[in-house]
Amino acid sequence: MKLISDDGIRYDGRKVDELRPIRIEAGVLKRADGSAYVEFGKNKVLAAVYGPRECHPRHMQNPAKAIVQCKYNMIAFSVGDRKRPGPDRRSVEISKIISEALDYVVFTENFPRTSIDVYIEVLQANAGTRCAGPTAASVALADAGIPMKDLVPSVAVGKVNDQVVLDLQKEEDNYGQADLPIAMIPRTGEILLMQMDGHMTRAEFDRAIELGVGACKRIYDIQKDALARRYTVEKTEEEPAEEAPSEQEG
Amino acid sequence: MKLISDDGIRYDGRKVDELRPIRIEAGVLKRADGSAYVEFGKNKVLAAVYGPRECHPRHMQNPAKAIVQCKYNMIAFSVGDRKRPGPDRRSVEISKIISEALDYVVFTENFPRTSIDVYIEVLQANAGTRCAGPTAASVALADAGIPMKDLVPSVAVGKVNDQVVLDLQKEEDNYGQADLPIAMIPRTGEILLMQMDGHMTRAEFDRAIELGVGACKRIYDIQKDALARRYTVEKTEEEPAEEAPSEQEG
Amino acid sequence: MKLISDDGIRYDGRKVDELRPIRIEAGVLKRADGSAYVEFGKNKVLAAVYGPRECHPRHMQNPAKAIVQCKYNMIAFSVGDRKRPGPDRRSVEISKIISEALDYVVFTENFPRTSIDVYIEVLQANAGTRCAGPTAASVALADAGIPMKDLVPSVAVGKVNDQVVLDLQKEEDNYGQADLPIAMIPRTGEILLMQMDGHMTRAEFDRAIELGVGACKRIYDIQKDALARRYTVEKTEEEPAEEAPSEQEG
């Protein structure tokens, strides 16, 4: 299947090293302690953070630090065929690797015995949701005021029609030759999430990493921008108002 | 489907404002703390009460009062096609609304941190089991000696062939136009359970309430009569007997 | 189906009172506290013991003694058609009766509030795995150093072509007329496990018991021999070695 034209233009009009349009908003939910909404092309992902809060069940508590528990979920109508609600094997694996990536950036030792719960809901999917997930979740963690080393931008690089291309969308993912999602800390170059499947030579892998690292830096800027806007909005909203006592203060 | 004859006689020979034959017996089980058996036409329903007893799991305990947990269940051969054992969505909903109705009449504040467990087993179903349930359960609660505001008679009113009729049986329920189950305290007129589906004008609703309230009063009398008989029987049975120590006394 | 020739030779060449070749090895796993591997003809069964250890969940603890919890499981490719992983009704029942049989021989009163967990994994099945199970498990318990009254040899006797035969293999089990698995303490003649299904006259039952009791004695010798070999090996291996501190010692 020919997904890239002879002059290097992809299925959806992008160049091989071009990201889809990205939109990030922080603080979009009222009940959650922190939240973020991310659009990554046609992906629509919502992340919420609750915590640090008491960890249930007890035997999962760590006396030395908080545990970071991420649940990644696709809603029933986020994909072509209706997905039955509840976790499937794919989402269990993705939840695990995102939990591990986020754990590294949170100062978990500040909150012993607690749980920091991160919920990622994929409202609409178009390839790359496992990268949109940590991108949104780390903004939501920051929105919740949880001390962190840094944000976690994430993107997938792939191989399509024997070319290494950035940020696969659905058709490229379905008919491509390889997929390499990564998440990293751009400042230090540390890799927090890395999977790969398909077929890549070492040279292709090196090119993919180059594209991915560059893209993560761009995503990182968009993340920071969303938090800056959120901060501005909060300032504006902070007017004294007669209000019932709020439970959050308890 | 013509379910009412031109002279107002229904499928099973009743008039529109006539209840099916009702039989209630209290104290029919030995292990339960209280029990009752109800026949409501061809419905056969058994209710048992255990408690107040320690509430498991702990986190469900209420330090201020007992919780009333009702489980409504239809046994596998209570209906035409075998019903797979285990709760379905319908029985989960019915359990919830019956729990809420019973909670109101029990003096739950007398028994903090405990659970009062009510089990309703539908042995044979012929429409109206969600009403036979609280009718039986409140007698079982009284049989268990649990302090209560009052008993909870319950009945469904419906609409069949454009007429408002009392106490639908199966064919009327299947081919009728509306169903309105209620449970109430006849003495005060308080409504504890009310659902409705189908199509009713406001005038039909008012007529339905009139029929339902009247029927609840009649059912209430049968409930009280069952408890009176139970009390008489108990008196008769209370003869001193050489017996092994019983666990109930522990 | 003719499974025994006119001169009394069975499907697999054995005589009616002959056991299949049996091989038992103790101490075959490193992580388990005790373990044993049993081949019983084409049956391959692995047993492991963990404990006495803290009993979870708490409410199952017995303040007066240890509880013995056996889980019998057939792996997915142990039988002709792939078996879906997870317990089925058959394995739940077998786990229960093996737990009960093992409970009797363990001095459970020595370890109040603990659990002794026994795992039996059927790697390859050819009829008689519920007997190979306790045979392996009791050797694993001894290997774990848990004080016991005695080992628990076990064997099935059956009825095939109207003859009572010892130790049914698969074809005999499928097309036979009766199956009688037993487990016992040969020294005292006590029966710890006994099931029967099919059709046996009282005379056939008596003959079956005779064959079974004799076979249990032979199996008992093989069990003891395996433990003796294990002990010898351990002695040989016990050379002082520079080693990292081991968790087992903690």
Place this chain on the structure above:
Amino acid sequence: MKMARAVMSEIKRDHIHKLLAKGRRVDNRAWDEFRPISIQPGFSETAEGSARVRIGNTDVLVGVKMTVGEPFADTPNKGVLSTNAELIPLASPTFESGPPDEHSIELARVVDRGIRESQMVDLEAMCIEPEKEVWIMFTDIYVLDYDGNLFDAAFLGAVAALKNTIVPAKDNDKGEDFPLPIRHFPMSVTAVQIENSILVDPTLDEEKVAEARLTVTTDENGDLRAMQKGLAGALTLDQVYKVIETSQRLGNDLRKLIG
């Protein structure tokens, strides 16, 4: 922390009760006034129909997916409606992961009855071949932010999503795509009783101190299509009548929002 929370909830309760005694609500609404409502139809491109509904801070996303399947044996010439609600833990600290609990089952079933019993969708038009093939409609309700009155938000979302649904006939080799045939626009209105006051569209804080809840679904003619009483308290018949009349009246306003 638990103590703090208990004290807090005591204070909140008192606050609500005191205001009610003066005929006021915490957010200054009238007893029969909804919070601001926004409806965003077609939120999802992957669903056949969808709508995101906000009532105050309560935020609900509803999607409709359609597939071709077999009819039920007792309705061989009718399409199949299936309604599911997910109270995902993203929406509230009190929601837990796992299969639907009694709260989400009640929510789904009440919405389902309101749609089914009002005959909103012409199910006979959704039959492809009697006894063989019909359209199956899955309506999935996701609560994204929970601040009370899920029943009305979910119902409004379901009605808007169904209205917005295009049947994917072409992709299923069943001719040209067409909009879902809608016959009625039922509307649900929920009220709670607190100390004998009736309050429409309760916030979460109001729900927490409410004694009884009543949801009434009416059609364009003001006829009753579905009702559900909830919570462990009682209602007088007069209170029931009051909620019915309010539902008839406010239902007309809500219906205009759907367009």
Place this chain on the structure above:
Amino acid sequence: MKMARAVMSEIKRDHIHKLLAKGRRVDNRAWDEFRPISIQPGFSETAEGSARVRIGNTDVLVGVKMTVGEPFADTPNKGVLSTNAELIPLASPTFESGPPDEHSIELARVVDRGIRESQMVDLEAMCIEPEKEVWIMFTDIYVLDYDGNLFDAAFLGAVAALKNTIVPAKDNDKGEDFPLPIRHFPMSVTAVQIENSILVDPTLDEEKVAEARLTVTTDENGDLRAMQKGLAGALTLDQVYKVIETSQRLGNDLRKLIG
């Protein structure tokens, strides 16, 4: 309260042991005597066959439902038996809601084997078309009140319910209704061992202090059809023989109750 219960159960145990030492049981029965038995066949109008059985205070309801389905691949010309037992929490403070646990699974499987291995039902007569269609028989056992010896109550109920079953052929377009073809009347007798005494038909209190349990199912000829030893104690072979002989003898009495 836990302490009280522990003390109570200690006292009960002593009481049972002391009486046993004098050759007596708590309820004055002989060691080989059943409690009063009542059988109410046809209790259920919605089942194809049913029976309610009481042994003393133990109360069990068994129903048979039938449907047309596919045979198992290895028995293409035989009907299918399926037996299920539900220890519903209504029947005992120790029974819990949820899927069948090891106790209800053991009960169902022991009853099932007794029926299946005795060839009670002529399964070949329950084949409609080999490899295609056979009758499926679901036997559901519900324990309503639990005072010991579920094995015999459930078995007696299952036998009585099957005997009472009318195959709903007409409703399934398979000709005229007919009674289930019964060939044998197996009977199960259960005894426990307490301090080397054998007691038939144990009450709940006796079961609680019992060391071992043995269920023996025999047919009209006194032949063995199924056995199941239970509990974490041992039996001598002499005790096994004693239970077998008692089962043969009492089985004949029980068989008369079925008629």
Place this chain on the structure above:
Amino acid sequence: MKMARAVMSEIKRDHIHKLLAKGRRVDNRAWDEFRPISIQPGFSETAEGSARVRIGNTDVLVGVKMTVGEPFADTPNKGVLSTNAELIPLASPTFESGPPDEHSIELARVVDRGIRESQMVDLEAMCIEPEKEVWIMFTDIYVLDYDGNLFDAAFLGAVAALKNTIVPAKDNDKGEDFPLPIRHFPMSVTAVQIENSILVDPTLDEEKVAEARLTVTTDENGDLRAMQKGLAGALTLDQVYKVIETSQRLGNDLRKLIG
């Protein structure tokens, strides 16, 4: 006892760290050295293919079962691969009974991707009739003894079991039996990072103190086929490159063991 265990694990951690500082491992292996490996192909007679693999004390049994079934709609002319891993409680005090948890799901999916993405099995040759019938291959991984590095033990076992598989065509009326058509021999190599050292084939004790894990699966040409980073730590890109190069090198050695 918990305290003792915490102290013990602290001591172990220090021990591992101290040795690493001197460039040594607890069992004296080089950083890029596997423990002794044994492969026992054909362990199971009931599976169509099987292998038992031991890497040091880690012991894994893999079996392949085959059946005829329908293809997936999006790959109508390809056989179906299904991989499952069971971390049974027999293998470790930390494994629990129950459905697959996140650890066994990750293990199964990483092994599955390595096999699938390398196109090891010619899935098109496993089609019997397009859109109708294909061969379904179930690869079941059972961990019998757990002492670290399950990823490589399971992958080696799966490759050896598939190599060893005879397709049971005859029993399924599909012609003569034949060996599974194998095209490639991918190999997986796993390393962990501890205090910036890279260690291949970690033992359980090393895994417990590891900060990050990386599994790299390569084919005969040294091309990448699958990767998986795990654990809550980070890797530098240089560390990633080091593991890739080591995997390419050691993969060739492992491939020789399969023969």
